[in-house]
Amino acid sequence: MIRALRGVAIAWLILVLLLAEELVATFVVPGRLGPCIVLGSGMVMVAVVGFAFMRLRGSASLAQAFVVAALFWLLVLLGLGSMDPLTRTDYPVAVTRFP
Amino acid sequence: MSEVAGPRSLQYETPAHQADAAMVGMWLFLATELLFFGGLFLTFLVCRHQHPLGFALAGRNTELVIGAVNTVLLVTSSASYGAGLLLIERGSRRGLVLALAVTAALGASFLILKGFEWRDDFRRHLFPGAGFGLSGEDAGGAQLFFAFYFIATGLHGVHMLVGLGLLGWLALRARGGAFDRGWTTPVAVVGLYWSFVDMVWLILFPLIYLLGRAG
Numbered sequence: 001m002i003r004a005l006r007g008v009a010i011a012w013l014i015l016v017l018l019l020a021e022e023l024v025a026t027f028v029v030p031g032r033l034g035p036c037i038v039l040g041s042g043m044v045m046v047a048v049v050g051f052a053f054m055r056l057r058g059s060a061s062l063a064q065a066f067v068v069a070a071l072f073w074l075l076v077l078l079g080l081g082s083m084d085p086l087t088r089t090d091y092p093v094a095v096t097r098f099p
Numbered sequence: 100m101s102e103v104a105g106p107r108s109l110q111y112e113t114p115a116h117q118a119d120a121a122m123v124g125m126w127l128f129l130a131t132e133l134l135f136f137g138g139l140f141l142t143f144l145v146c147r148h149q150h151p152l153g154f155a156l157a158g159r160n161t162e163l164v165i166g167a168v169n170t171v172l173l174v175t176s177s178a179s180y181g182a183g184l185l186l187i188e189r190g191s192r193r194g195l196v197l198a199l200a201v202t203a204a205l206g207a208s209f210l211i212l213k214g215f216e217w218r219d220d221f222r223r224h225l226f227p228g229a230g231f232g233l234s235g236e237d238a239g240g241a242q243l244f245f246a247f248y249f250i251a252t253g254l255h256g257v258h259m260l261v262g263l264g265l266l267g268w269l270a271l272r273a274r275g276g277a278f279d280r281g282w283t284t285p286v287a288v289v290g291l292y293w294s295f296v297d298m299v300w301l302i303l304f305p306l307i308y309l310l311g312r313a314g
Contacts, residue, residue: 002145004185012178019170034313042305046298049174053294060119063126070130074137081141086148088136 009050018045118284125288129241129295138253146243153201153240156233158311160225160241161248165216166308169209171187176205177297180290190280199270202293205271206263220245244311251303258296265289279303 018041025037050056056067111117147154183198224232226249263283265273269289278286 001189004189005182008178008185010179011181012174015178016171019167019174022305022309026313031314035310038105038305038309042301045174045301049177049294049301050296053177053297054291056122059126062285065124065297066123066126066130070133077134077137078141078144080142081121082148085145092176099202 007052011048014048015045018048108240121284121288122291125291129291132295136254136302138271139247139254139304140302143247143256146202146240146247147310150237150243153242155311156235156237156243157225157241157248158307160233160311161308161311162216162219163308163312165212168303169212170304171271172205172209172212173300174193175296176202176209177294178292179205184283184286184290186235187273187278187283187286188280192278195278195286196270198271199266199273203263203266203270206259206266206293210256210259210263213252214235217249217252220248247309251307255296255299255303258299262289262293265292 022038022041024052025041028034029037050067056064057068108117111120179198179201183195183202185199188195220226224230225245227246229239231245232241233241266289269286272285
């Protein structure tokens with residue numbers, strides 16, 4: 001039992017360390033690298049929760065298929081949804097300022 | 100799964116079949132939840148691209164300390180829930196009830212802190228609309244940011260409330276002896292939901308509190 005609980009404790013420690021890394025990267029890393037590290041750390045934290053607490057690896061094959069499908073459709077949603085606003089060059093984005 | 104020996108509804112061949120269906124059903128529900136929150140993330144992505152300075156201004160006006168403490172509370176609650184699941188799988192009902200109580204206390208603490216944060220946000224007139232508290236040429240983008248902030252954290256809070264209700268229901272059933280070494284499926288299913296709510300926060304936290312301050 002102690003060994004099993006140790007796994008949970010290690011996962012928790014990794015999550016706290018990743019949170020600390022996010023905070024340090026926010027204030028220390030200059031330029032565009034900072035936001036990349038911050039978002040990357042967040043995604044790694046999500047993966048740690050998925051594998052350590054939701055036991056993704058030991059789940060049924062159908063459940064794993066649902067996860068892959070959900071991530072695929074999330075990628076489609078974010079990719080197609082942001083493609084036009086992120087790449088449009090035929091007009092200036094005039095609404096960036098207020099009023 | 101062959102060791103599952105819980106109460107069986109008659110549409111299932113075996114208790115293990117019922118447990119599998121429950122777990123897969125929750126995963127399918129969480130897949131729909133991911134796409135639900137995906138729309139919010141897309142909105143953030145597009146609006147931030149169009150209003151980078153406004154989003155940075157607004158991000159610097161969020162309560163980072165409360166956000167960071169809340170993140171620690173949530174990951175700790177997921178860990179305590181995971182410990183509770185391990186304990187009941189080894190036959191410790193008392194350990195499960197204790198873990199559920201700790202998880203619920205951490206979740207409630209999260210919501211209380213979030214309530215204080217919202218109160219401060221309202222006092223500083225950060226709710227979008229007339230009399231918005233930030234001024235200047237980037238205030239429009241900042242208002243969009245805070246519209247995202249209140250909708251996203253509000254929806255997350257509603258999910259937390261549902262999770263707290265489920266934790267209370269589980270704790271009552273666990274105290275009544277509903278779970279044992281051979282029947283832990285409801286505990287595992289609710290655990291999936293609780294961890295998913297944790298995951299959503301782990302994405303919201305950098306979007307709301309860190310990106311505006313980074314770089």
